Amino acid sequence: MHTESVTRADDFVVDGLGSRGTGKRLDRDIETCRSVWRGEIPPGCDSPAVPVGTREVPLLFGGMAQASFDRVARAGRGYIGPSAPLVVVGPAFERARAAWKDSGRAGTPYLVALAYFALGDEDIGRANAHDHYRTAGPDGARAKGAEVSGGADAVRATVRAFAQLGADELMLNPTVDDLDQVARLAGLVL
Known part of the structure; x- marks a missing residue:
């Protein structure tokens, strides 16, 4: 039975980003999403990215x-x-x-x-x-x-x-x- 992870190079095609550190990047992205869902204005933006009252995506x-x-x-x-x-x-x-x-x-x-x-x-x-x-x-x-x-x-x-x-x-x-x-x-x- 094969149980180990299968990494495909084409899963990581973004220039400069590889398969290492994906967990930390994901945790950072989750926090960014949650702040956007709370209506906070993302860095570099002039207004919220979502309408007021937007629910958090499960x-x-x-x-x-x-x-x-x-x-x-x-x-x-x-x-x-x-x-x-x-x-x-x-x-x-x-x-x-x-x-x-x-x-x-x-x-x-x-x-x-x-x-x-x-x-x-x-x-x-x-x-x-x-x-x-x-x-x-x-x-x-x-x-x-x-x-x-x-x-x-x-x-x-x-x-x-x-x-x-x-x-x-x-x-x-x-x-x-x-x-x-x-x-x-x-x-x-x-």
């Missing part, structure tokens, strides 16, 4: 480092897990719940899961996922291809499994570039 955070779970508890509404098998997402959900509780927040974090699917063209869908994750190396790419829920029964089982895990929401991402995939998915799960 934020979801992902990641597998402890800092990510701490950020969920400190500044988020919830946690969005990796597109990964239940054996990876389950412990991540538990870590998000634990950080939430340890921080003294009431209630529970909103938990979102991600999964890939293909209906009818399962082999193509698995090949597309494999290709997308080729930067993870042969084993990682093979594992991602194998994670694609292929066919109606597998998709239904994936939906049930994430519901049992306690996911408040499941985002199913098609791995075949055919809009019919979404329509067929809706017929299965709605």
Whole structure:
């Protein structure tokens, strides 16, 4: 099972900014957003960036480092897990719940899961996922291809499994570039 983080160079194309320090930049950005939502005038501006009375946008955070779970508890509404098998997402959900509780927040974090699917063209869908994750190396790419829920029964089982895990929401991402995939998915799960 492949559980390590996959960093893609094209995820960090802004000149001068790389993958190091993303957590600190994100924390700074969160504070900037919150000040804007409070109606404060951003540096270099003559007026507020949003209308008076703008509500704060509920934020979801992902990641597998402890800092990510701490950020969920400190500044988020919830946690969005990796597109990964239940054996990876389950412990991540538990870590998000634990950080939430340890921080003294009431209630529970909103938990979102991600999964890939293909209906009818399962082999193509698995090949597309494999290709997308080729930067993870042969084993990682093979594992991602194998994670694609292929066919109606597998998709239904994936939906049930994430519901049992306690996911408040499941985002199913098609791995075949055919809009019919979404329509067929809706017929299965709605």
